[in-house]
Amino acid sequence: MSGGVDSSVTAALLHEAGYEVVGMTLQLYDQGEAMARKGACCAGQDIYDARRVADGMGFPHYVLDYESRFRDAVIEDFADAYARGETPIPCVRCNQTVKFTDLLTTARELDADALATGHYVRRTVEADGAPTLRRAVDDGKDQSYFLFATTHAQLDFLRFPLGDLDKSETRRQAQRLGLAIADKPDSQDICFVPDGDYARIVRRLRPEAAEPGEIVDRDGTVLGRHDGIIHYTIGQRRGLGIGGRDTSSEPLYVVRLEPESRRVVVGPRAALATPDILLDQVNWLGGTRLSDGPAKVLVKIRNTMTPVPAAVEATPLGDVEVRFEQPQHGVSPGQACVFYDPADASRVLGGGWIAPRRPQAA
Known part of the structure; x- marks a missing residue:
């Protein structure tokens, strides 16, 4: 529960449906600093708002101190990427590490049956019982690009109740449920850079990049x-x-x-025209192995773009290579390349981090 509308409605709907809900909010910053942050999630006011929702609905709420973990896994990684000349996506790193690894482990330790979040993405189950990750119904709010690193094992435990709703319906539900945060604005920008001045953060942590x-x-x-x-x-x-x-x-x-x-x-x-790219830390949710040969996919190299046709394959050198059907412009190392199923464009097949090209041999 970040303290915003989406996670609050998620918790309240599950409580209303009869589930035993435990609210968990991550404290990601020093509390003195957090109280001064506006427009960011997981800050001082947000923790208060999450607790107020839990108290109003009548389920327990815990605040977990993840400040050190968040700094190491997300903020330091963000600064390192800029120092390497890359363009990072800290929201993906946060989902990949703090939320879907550390927080999921905590949920299991509490003997929970599932971890539910307010992400706009869908989880469906195939005929063989295998869970799949899919785009949200609301294209404008879909967050599948930021969740490409979610594994099969994590999908077994995760639930996304808002995936079939649009944002206006989520706010209507918040009003119906009597949640005090029903009209709360969405958080903007990177949560630890609410003023948009990311260079200030990088200058402080990696001065050589400035x-x-x-x-x-x-x-x-x-x-x-x-x-x-x-x-x-x-x-x-x-x-x-x-x-x-x-x-x-x-x-x-x-x-x-x-x-x-x-x-x-x-x-x-x-x-800027780029015919192919190499990927690091690839998560593959398809039914075949990438080493079996080229797999046809649709890919996004930016969250806001329309998916384009490509082929993805593991190379003999151990890399994963993506070859675009048409060269793409503005490809930046550090960004994500996310795969979708060409036979069902709503289905996420995984993705990876765009890596710098190796120097060509003389």
């Missing part, structure tokens, strides 16, 4: 200087500080970040 350097074209010609690679992402066009065009008057984009030399490499949009 060191100035050169902006160069693909031939190494210096076009300008920057105030730290943390301010740039692959595919970025605006805010380059070099006029935004090369000698041919073609718009320039960030095509590569080189943290070792502190260089931002820019080029034309055509230089």
Whole structure:
């Protein structure tokens, strides 16, 4: 229970249905600091709101101190990724580690039969009894992209009661149930960066990522200087500080970040076209093995994009490679590539983290 509308309605609906509910809220920040955070989940006011919902419905509520674990598994990882020139997704890391590993373990220790969350995603069961992960009914709220790392074993224990609802219906349920948080705004941005200034966090934890350097074209010609690679992402066009065009008057984009030399490499949009990518830490929920040969999938390399056709396969070197049917633009290491079933686009087949390309042999 993060203290927001979604998790509160989840708990209240299950309680109303007759389940024995235990509310669990994660304290992810020092309480003195948390009380000052607005627009973030799992902060001081949110803990109070979650407890108020539990008290009103009449089920127990516990606050679990996960501050140290969250810092190590999510915040430090976030800073490390930016220092490597990657673009991280901390919400996926939080689901992958703190919520669906640590919190799930705690739920089992409480002798729970299931762990229910307020995520907008669906869990269905196949004829053979195997659970599957599917997109939410509400496309605008679907969170399947952020849950690609959920394993078969975790799906056995997880439940997602809001997967068949849209957000307006969730708020109607909150009002019907008399929850005081029915009109509470959704949390925005990254929960530990509620003001949107992620560079401030990275500068504090990894100051080397904020060191100035050169902006160069693909031939190494210096076009300008920057105030730290943390301010740039692959595919970025605006805010380059070099006029935004090369000698041919073609718009320039960030095509590569080189943290070792502190260089931002820019080029034309055509230089962003990527025919294939390598993935790390792949979670595969399909019925075959990736080593059996190419599997046709639909993929998303950004949460907001429409899935596109691709093939995924484990290579003899032990990598997992994704080959797009049409080259994709703005592919950034550190982002997620999520697989969907081409025969049933609602079904999630897993995914992995986009890895930097290995240097080509001379």
